[in-house]
Amino acid sequence: MPTKKKPTAASRPERRTELLAVAAQVFAAQGYDATTVRGIADEAGMLAGSLYHHFDSKESMADEILSTFLTGLRATCGAVLDAGLGPRDTLEALVTASFRHIGRNRAAAAIYRTEGAHLAGRPGFPRLAGVRPVLEEALSRTLERGAADGSFRRDLDTRLACRLLRDAIWGTASWHEPGAGPGQDHGELARGYLTLLLDGLTPRV
């Protein structure tokens, strides 16, 4: 029987995704530990026990939310790095793409930013445990490349700059303004940030 699926994951992938979106929202709003399975179920219009027809556990929900988000981020960063652009353009593309990915997965990003470190250390988050900080690595490599070839200041403290960029990018995940439009901002935001940052990174004329 080729249709044999995992025991508990027996629901339409459609429904799964819906439920994960709800769960992500609740996790982001209250924190993973403060979120009860019943809280998620309430929000989804069902009873707590019913969630277990779709997921193995509360942990597995969060693990899936986060690893899906991170897989997407990895793909995004990988595509940018593989595009063969120069350091400056690569940096721009990384920032822009990150903003977009975070903006499109606000809840997951918020969970990851605030609780990723704690959760990764726990058993029950296997997919989260081994994850490398992709974005940070991409930034680091790009900055070093640019500092070496003169795209950026030669005396740039790349480790510091990397952290600054990283924190700036992830910081946006916390701007919980749900009122803000979902999509179009990311572009402007990224450009604004880049203006601020690049003018500090680029060597003077």
Next chain:
Amino acid sequence: MPTKKKPTAASRPERRTELLAVAAQVFAAQGYDATTVRGIADEAGMLAGSLYHHFDSKESMADEILSTFLTGLRATCGAVLDAGLGPRDTLEALVTASFRHIGRNRAAAAIYRTEGAHLAGRPGFPRLAGVRPVLEEALSRTLERGAADGSFRRDLDTRLACRLLRDAIWGTASWHEPGAGPGQDHGELARGYLTLLLDGLTPRV
């Protein structure tokens, strides 16, 4: 009667402070909700129940840790703003002082950064509820002043810059490297960050 102490809040202030330091460490390492009172007590070398001789509740411990930290930060920022420096020097001083305060209260800062938003919304954190984002306000005001008087670029997007600075500063709270020396770094770190940032903020020659 100033000598009348609350029943539980008694105990010599010395011990209180010690215990709060321990608690802060554990909260920072595991997250507030994942931390058990027994975990704190273990670390402090006593039994869980004994903590209640010094504190009213787990919540009150966290509330006190965070509000003490924030009160200090407010004082720090206030002193800088009151010094009557120009926008650029004020900004430098704010960043330096913040780094120092965060560096000296690493655990509290980490808790605040990762869980402040969640915790402030809960009952049981009265002192945290009404707190204004002091640092952010100080940064915002300083940036606007500098943009107006030409200390910074006149076309500066102050809101964006404020957020960038804020996220950069708070980001350091997460750099958990306990190996890093506790004291001397903050100065260099602040200077390094300022170099990166100011060169982007200052108008071109």
Next chain:
Amino acid sequence: MPTKKKPTAASRPERRTELLAVAAQVFAAQGYDATTVRGIADEAGMLAGSLYHHFDSKESMADEILSTFLTGLRATCGAVLDAGLGPRDTLEALVTASFRHIGRNRAAAAIYRTEGAHLAGRPGFPRLAGVRPVLEEALSRTLERGAADGSFRRDLDTRLACRLLRDAIWGTASWHEPGAGPGQDHGELARGYLTLLLDGLTPRV
């Protein structure tokens, strides 16, 4: 939406009632504070935590037991007063009906008699807090009416007589003889008491 039930107050009313009966028995036997939730659960053949599927708290159980009992007593007294009988017949009916109600709810009555006053003062017993002493009021009114119209001695100290009656009636709640048959006694008991009491209240021939 009348079908919207409180989350915990759900469960079929049948089971609720059963559990409350068990709880009442245990409360009556050991006292409210000395009763542990686990003790009730043991008696009900379930685990302590499972009780919280039916009730919000230990307090709410006792509150419901007592307020249900008192509501019934109020209805009983009200019906008697509304029957339009003369003072003497009203008094007889009040005593008889009270005995019956107490006899049919022995456990609740015992709890109320011994702990009602203490519990009503605590938070967590909202339904008990505002309750008027219905039976006492009914007795008082009837005695005064009878003293005025000559059904009882004109020089009757109604306040004293009211208390005597009240204490006599409630006293039966303590006669915990579980061996005594549940039903038929109340009638005889009430008649016996009335003989004792009325011959003292009725004017001499």
Next chain:
Amino acid sequence: MPTKKKPTAASRPERRTELLAVAAQVFAAQGYDATTVRGIADEAGMLAGSLYHHFDSKESMADEILSTFLTGLRATCGAVLDAGLGPRDTLEALVTASFRHIGRNRAAAAIYRTEGAHLAGRPGFPRLAGVRPVLEEALSRTLERGAADGSFRRDLDTRLACRLLRDAIWGTASWHEPGAGPGQDHGELARGYLTLLLDGLTPRV
């Protein structure tokens, strides 16, 4: 060494008595189980631990309060019975003396009435465990004697009458009116009650 006393009872009997009076008040007001040792200590102006210089345990305090009260009641009843009065006078004397004793030890009486039955069943109340219901026995004997010799109605249901008297007497322990004068009432009260009761008990002319 003839001055060797019990280990913990090492305080002036004076102080002991004071503290027991405080304890009785608190027990009566809140119930034995709901009363904390610290609550008693607060009321006594000392710390919880300090009470253990005077008493072995919370249980021993209550046990002493109750057994002292009951010993006094036994003596009182005994004296009345030994006076060699007729049934009617004996009954009057019993009621009057009981009222007085209860009125002078309001708190202890209230504790006994509401919690005596529960507490006597627990270990830790040795002096309370074996106690006979002296008052009830005295009443019962007197009623039977009177029914036999014609002092009371010959067809009197002595068991019922005994209970009625008992409940009426103990009922006064609950009349918590702390405003009411402490002493002089008991006489009037007893006389009032006796009027009510005796006119029902005495055979008709």
Next chain:
DNA sequence: CATGAATGAGTCTTCATTCAT
């Protein structure tokens, strides 16, 4: 005698999870 810090047992309550219907 009194203090106050600490103990250790126990209580109520929560919650993720299971499972028969």
Next chain:
DNA sequence: TATGAATGAAGACTCATTCAT
């Protein structure tokens, strides 16, 4: 798939009691 009753393991908190100072 969904329900709702039940489980069992924990967790926060309380409190009688002890003891060194």
